[in-house]
Amino acid sequence: xxxxxxxxxxxxxxxxxxxxxxxxxxxxxxxxxxxxxxxxxxxxxxxxxxxxxxxxxxxxxxxxxxxxxxxxxxxxxxxxxxxxxxxxxxxxxxxxxxxxxxxxxxxxxxxxxxxxxxxxxxxxxxxxxxxxxxxxxxxxxxxxxxxxxxxxxxxxxxxxxxxxxxxxxxxxxxxxxxxxxxxxxxxxxxxxxxxxxxxxxxxxxxxxxxxxxxxxxxxxxxxxxxxxxxxxxxxxxxxxxx
Amino acid sequence: xxxxxxxxxxxxxxxxxxxxxxxxxxxxxxxxxxxxxxxxxxxxxxxxxxxxxxxxxxxxxxxxxxxxxxxxxxxxxxxxxxxxxxxxxxxxxxxxxx
Numbered sequence: 001x002x003x004x005x006x007x008x009x010x011x012x013x014x015x016x017x018x019x020x021x022x023x024x025x026x027x028x029x030x031x032x033x034x035x036x037x038x039x040x041x042x043x044x045x046x047x048x049x050x051x052x053x054x055x056x057x058x059x060x061x062x063x064x065x066x067x068x069x070x071x072x073x074x075x076x077x078x079x080x081x082x083x084x085x086x087x088x089x090x091x092x093x094x095x096x097x098x099x100x101x102x103x104x105x106x107x108x109x110x111x112x113x114x115x116x117x118x119x120x121x122x123x124x125x126x127x128x129x130x131x132x133x134x135x136x137x138x139x140x141x142x143x144x145x146x147x148x149x150x151x152x153x154x155x156x157x158x159x160x161x162x163x164x165x166x167x168x169x170x171x172x173x174x175x176x177x178x179x180x181x182x183x184x185x186x187x188x189x190x191x192x193x194x195x196x197x198x199x200x201x202x203x204x205x206x207x208x209x210x211x212x213x214x215x216x217x218x219x220x221x222x223x224x225x226x227x228x229x230x231x232x233x234x235x236x237x238x239x240x241x242x
Numbered sequence: 243x244x245x246x247x248x249x250x251x252x253x254x255x256x257x258x259x260x261x262x263x264x265x266x267x268x269x270x271x272x273x274x275x276x277x278x279x280x281x282x283x284x285x286x287x288x289x290x291x292x293x294x295x296x297x298x299x300x301x302x303x304x305x306x307x308x309x310x311x312x313x314x315x316x317x318x319x320x321x322x323x324x325x326x327x328x329x330x331x332x333x334x335x336x337x338x339x340x
Binding site for chain 2: 025028029032033036037039040043044047048051054055058073077080081084085087088090091092095098099210213214217218220221224225227228229232233235236237
């Protein structure tokens with residue numbers, strides 16, 4: 001293909017090509033790079049919360065172990081599998097678009113969204129359990145101020161309930177922000193699904209699908225770290241305390 | 243560099259590896275390893291899983307070096323954030339909170 005600066009746009013440019021790009025290849029790479037730069041800011045955003053978690057876990061190890069052992073490991077593990085599965089179906093949706101199989105792309109996008117919604121439902125069940133057990137930090141929930149059942153948590157005598165509360169602040173901040181990202185992801189995938197049905201993507205032009213996939217996988221990666229840090233560390237101390 | 247299409251076969255292998263990693267990390271969490279080993283093992287498995295997602299699901303293995311540089315810069319700044327903050331907190335007394 002002739003790549004003369006002045007002539008590039010003259011011969012039958014793809015309708016998806018924006019005027020400030022030389023060709024589809026350059027446009028696709030610029031889009032991917034831009035998405036990665038955005039994901040870097042997301043990494044730093046979640047990084048601050050992971051740092052807060054690290055510091056407080058280091059400061060109050062017994063309180064954090066006791067508090068995290070109250071989380072439901074089965075629901076947490078199920079959600080991990082659900083999210084990993086959704087990342088797989090998302091990757092398959094991108095592949096289907098790349099090879100021009102629109103019907104498969106629609107199926108995989110719908111599957112990804114169903115799995116994402118399943119994750120949020122399970123998360124809501126967990127949040128409800130915390131609500132019932134008075135484990136939502138602070139005193140702002142009517143009738144349910146933070147007041148854990150100390151016997152159920154097997155607290156060593158020197159551990160303060162305030163430090164348990166700190167774990168739940170971090171738990172709700174991190175899983176809440178993650179869930180918000182999931183909801184935004186579902187919104188993005190809704191748009192991608194509609195555009196796919198309207199035949200807007202092809203093997204030549206599918207950057208929006210690819211870039212949305214990057215976002216979805218990033219949210220999966222955040223959970224890959226949240227699951228062991230929030231649910232698993234401290235499990236081996238179960239029965240050794242209190 | 244033209245776009246390289248990753249075959250479903252590779253996605254399936256990565257998916258199975260991620261499932262195995264999830265099972266492994268949940269299983270070993272109940273063993274009592276000495277010192278901080280439990281955290282080290284859990285984080286090692288998480289880093290391996292995340293790396294698989296980045297390299298294959300997110301196509302970084304098949305992308306330009308520029309993308310790798312951007313990700314490397316993110317990890318560098320994360321390391322700075324953790325190293326400087328932890329060096330501060332670990333060398334000062336905490337305010338009494340109890």
